[in-house]
Amino acid sequence: MSVKQAQSLGKLILLPALFGLLISSTSVWEILLRPAFPHLENLVYSRAPLWELVVQHANMVAVSSTLATLVGTGLGVFVTRSRGREFLPVVNSLVSMGQTFPPVAVLAVSVPMVGFGYKPTIIALFLYGLLPIVRNTISGLESVGPEIHEAAQGMGLTAVQTLFRVEVPLALHVIMAGIRTSVVINIGTATIGATIGAGGLGVPIIAGLNSDNPAFILQGAVLSGLFAILVDAGMNRAERGAVPSAQE
Amino acid sequence: MIELQQVNKFFGDTPAVLDFSLVVEEGELCCLIGPSGCGKTTTLKMINRMIETTSGSIRVGGRGITELKPHELRRSMGYVIQSIGLFPHMTVMENICVVPRLFKWERGRAKSRAMELLELFDMPPDRFKDKYPRELSGGQAQRIGVARALAGDPDILLMDEPFGALDPISRANLQRQFLRIQSELHKTVVFVTHDVDEAVRLASRIGLMQDGRIVQADSPERMLSLPRNDFVERFIGSERSLKRLSRLRVQDAMRAASGSDSSFRGVEGSDVPASDCFSASGNPNAISSPHGKSGEEDPGPVLDSGSDLRLALALLLQHGRQRLPVRDENGRIQGELRLLDLLGV
Amino acid sequence: MPVLPRLRSKVLFLGSILGLTVLWPFAFLIFRANRIAPGEGLSLFQAVPWPAWLGLILFWGYFLLRSFAGSERIRTLELVPAALAPSCLLFIVGESATEILSQAQPYARVSMGPGVWISLIAFFILLVALYSRTGSGRGVYIPLGVGAALALWVLASGQLKDLSLVTELIQRRERFVSELVNHLWITGLSVGLSTLAGVPLGFIVFRRAWLRDKTFYILNIVQTIPSLALFGLLIAPLAMLITAVPLLKELGLRGIGWTPAIIALTLYAMLPIVRNTYAGFAAVEPELAEAGRGMGMNRVQLLFLVELPRALPILLSGLRIACVQNVGNTAVAALIGAGGLGVFIFQGLGQSALDLIMLGAVPTILLAVGVDALFQLLIRLATPRGLR
Numbered sequence: 001m002s003v004k005q006a007q008s009l010g011k012l013i014l015l016p017a018l019f020g021l022l023i024s025s026t027s028v029w030e031i032l033l034r035p036a037f038p039h040l041e042n043l044v045y046s047r048a049p050l051w052e053l054v055v056q057h058a059n060m061v062a063v064s065s066t067l068a069t070l071v072g073t074g075l076g077v078f079v080t081r082s083r084g085r086e087f088l089p090v091v092n093s094l095v096s097m098g099q100t101f102p103p104v105a106v107l108a109v110s111v112p113m114v115g116f117g118y119k120p121t122i123i124a125l126f127l128y129g130l131l132p133i134v135r136n137t138i139s140g141l142e143s144v145g146p147e148i149h150e151a152a153q154g155m156g157l158t159a160v161q162t163l164f165r166v167e168v169p170l171a172l173h174v175i176m177a178g179i180r181t182s183v184v185i186n187i188g189t190a191t192i193g194a195t196i197g198a199g200g201l202g203v204p205i206i207a208g209l210n211s212d213n214p215a216f217i218l219q220g221a222v223l224s225g226l227f228a229i230l231v232d233a234g235m236n237r238a239e240r241g242a243v244p245s246a247q248e
Numbered sequence: 249m250i251e252l253q254q255v256n257k258f259f260g261d262t263p264a265v266l267d268f269s270l271v272v273e274e275g276e277l278c279c280l281i282g283p284s285g286c287g288k289t290t291t292l293k294m295i296n297r298m299i300e301t302t303s304g305s306i307r308v309g310g311r312g313i314t315e316l317k318p319h320e321l322r323r324s325m326g327y328v329i330q331s332i333g334l335f336p337h338m339t340v341m342e343n344i345c346v347v348p349r350l351f352k353w354e355r356g357r358a359k360s361r362a363m364e365l366l367e368l369f370d371m372p373p374d375r376f377k378d379k380y381p382r383e384l385s386g387g388q389a390q391r392i393g394v395a396r397a398l399a400g401d402p403d404i405l406l407m408d409e410p411f412g413a414l415d416p417i418s419r420a421n422l423q424r425q426f427l428r429i430q431s432e433l434h435k436t437v438v439f440v441t442h443d444v445d446e447a448v449r450l451a452s453r454i455g456l457m458q459d460g461r462i463v464q465a466d467s468p469e470r471m472l473s474l475p476r477n478d479f480v481e482r483f484i485g486s487e488r489s490l491k492r493l494s495r496l497r498v499q500d501a502m503r504a505a506s507g508s509d510s511s512f513r514g515v516e517g518s519d520v521p522a523s524d525c526f527s528a529s530g531n532p533n534a535i536s537s538p539h540g541k542s543g544e545e546d547p548g549p550v551l552d553s554g555s556d557l558r559l560a561l562a563l564l565l566q567h568g569r570q571r572l573p574v575r576d577e578n579g580r581i582q583g584e585l586r587l588l589d590l591l592g593v
Numbered sequence: 594m595p596v597l598p599r600l601r602s603k604v605l606f607l608g609s610i611l612g613l614t615v616l617w618p619f620a621f622l623i624f625r626a627n628r629i630a631p632g633e634g635l636s637l638f639q640a641v642p643w644p645a646w647l648g649l650i651l652f653w654g655y656f657l658l659r660s661f662a663g664s665e666r667i668r669t670l671e672l673v674p675a676a677l678a679p680s681c682l683l684f685i686v687g688e689s690a691t692e693i694l695s696q697a698q699p700y701a702r703v704s705m706g707p708g709v710w711i712s713l714i715a716f717f718i719l720l721v722a723l724y725s726r727t728g729s730g731r732g733v734y735i736p737l738g739v740g741a742a743l744a745l746w747v748l749a750s751g752q753l754k755d756l757s758l759v760t761e762l763i764q765r766r767e768r769f770v771s772e773l774v775n776h777l778w779i780t781g782l783s784v785g786l787s788t789l790a791g792v793p794l795g796f797i798v799f800r801r802a803w804l805r806d807k808t809f810y811i812l813n814i815v816q817t818i819p820s821l822a823l824f825g826l827l828i829a830p831l832a833m834l835i836t837a838v839p840l841l842k843e844l845g846l847r848g849i850g851w852t853p854a855i856i857a858l859t860l861y862a863m864l865p866i867v868r869n870t871y872a873g874f875a876a877v878e879p880e881l882a883e884a885g886r887g888m889g890m891n892r893v894q895l896l897f898l899v900e901l902p903r904a905l906p907i908l909l910s911g912l913r914i915a916c917v918q919n920v921g922n923t924a925v926a927a928l929i930g931a932g933g934l935g936v937f938i939f940q941g942l943g944q945s946a947l948d949l950i951m952l953g954a955v956p957t958i959l960l961a962v963g964v965d966a967l968f969q970l971l972i973r974l975a976t977p978r979g980l981r
Binding site for chain 3: 036084086087089090093094097100101102103104105106108109111112113116184187188189190191192195196201202205206208209214215217218220221222224225228229232
């Protein structure tokens, strides 16, 4: 119990506070890293403020994941309705094939198609982020048993009412898990977006690798790692708050 | 022979079995019955050390069970559970051969043993040996479960509600089959059930348990006629006279035919084809009346001398008869059973 | 009064429309004066001779009509053109590339445009649509098999040698092979190490409930950290460790390159392997363990005769996830100097050399898809018939 409490306390307060401190003040980094790298000239990445990189990173993930969530859940709902059911085999095979594609390769392939920078990153993140959401939406909705459909129909619910009052609530935790997976993958892939000039928290890592500066690498790595953990934990909380208690 | 002496079992502070003493003789089929939570399954599992005793001693064939390693002890006993537990990744044949393989029998011997057991359970080996458990019906799967327990030719068989999950018809079939096999093999069997009818039908002795203690251990006949206290009487239920009848055979109460009795007119001298007769070992739905030659009077069904009296009574009542003819295994009329005779047994 | 035709198959219709976009607006081939020059799109009509584009139009036209008319059932004969089309398209692409380059400057390059990629997706949709409506006879898979063989022949015959991706490959053949081997080593070694540690850990976690939550909590966090970040986190501490303990340096460990790559990838692969090992053992029905114990199996026998065969398919699918994931993350490890196919991706990105990017990305994708297919086959083989 105490471990759980400590964990949730950490997630709630300590980690966000630490993250906030690390992106707002360069002197913290000086204090932390100077003993380890006494001879390093540039200790803190300074070409852009760290908080700006966080904003860039969050922006890429937010835009692509929002789009992917909207399109992905829509597509998942569509192919499980009688009108769209015909597309289910095609979508299923495209999704399971697409999920084996490594995100970094998808990101790389989008460059020849779209060019460098923000746009190909968003497109690649969006396309790749679609897959877990579509898959989980389909499997969540498909897991609602025929007896439940029959009961809903028997009670006089329309198709739309059945979807929103019965199917979606029942499938919600699976759908949410898909969105969470998608977002976590996107945060990771967005880090690599630095290599195609999309900015974000990968930038100090790449800069550090290029200029042989381990302090830069550490800054980028710690911040992007913390960012991913924070977002994941936040979504975990949101998920638990949103899901009907019977599912717990 | 299995001897349990003053066995106690506590789970934490909760008593499960208290001061339990019982001797199961060789070749005996002992049923442990009682309401759920009375400790009957715990008792059974202590015999093969799936559960260890808290105190007291259990001896099997004169040796204390703690003298052997648990897995060696278990190999020397067959074990059948309600959920069967056939291994889904093995065929029927492989399932039966598990214990022979643990005994390191050579392949040919294990196989022929499995074939033998399949035959014994009326499951043609050619049809069943390569099937997987999910391809079997519940009744078939449980027969394989029992066959598997017998594969290592153990002297002792422990059965934990083995037929509990089956539908009534397959259960009755399996019980009959099991009785037949037991009459051939004479294993020492401890059989846990909560079904009084099942216990009465199968057991040579019944141990009735309540709250971890044994309340009465007796032959079914004695338990039915002389329940020790209110609990036993209530547990056995109001139909105990009827249940007693199910222990007895038609041949025990019938009157042998003596010359030409008028009451035999209906079927006398006629060679009634077996298929037209009611066979008490078959499906009750298959009751059919042999058509008498005269046709003016329905002669009613013919009883099998080996079927139980409870069934015979049901048929007497159903057909509104005072008496019914009885035939032997060969279909020959042997005598008759009278309704009034049932009062005397 | 004419009746509007009723749409019989939306999937077929969508696939055909998607296929026809190759006519407009997407470019079919891309022409570049040299390997880093900006590309110039060539439409289908510019890129291929008239019989080819006419054939393509007729092909999609037929299936477009077919989505409105004809019998519900797709005949085997109709599968033949659909199954052979992808290889024919590749063949034509190769022919056209050779033709275009023969009239151009020496360093000019031709690569596949969006039109070709979209056509390939359209063929995929078409095949799924057709095969969901064929009979069940075994003969229906013959066209697909022939089509796959033909595609392999087109790829292997050198027909595509004038495509820029292939040109790039030929120019860097030796480096490509060595980086491919490198890639396979890194992925294989990390998954291997992770299996050695993860399967026992999964088993322990299955037996000891109190370890379960903590283990998964930690592994989940590791999995959440971006791969690039995890590589980065290891570099500085490793460098310091190696400076402090010179013996490690003699063992060949470094602060960058293989050492952090293998460590990070091994950690990454842990979650799917431990999770699926646990799930595999948890999937063993309790009555099976009871029956096995009751029959007198000891722990080891129970493990190998009952639990492991039951758990193996689930365990293998964990290995499959780990492998596919690590094929991708190994590409990222090129950034920290570990080598592998990612080298071409990031060199290409650095030089804006699109063909070089593709030389890294396309084989990485194919490798991931191939590993995935291999594991699916393995899982099928490892699943006893009674469990399917």
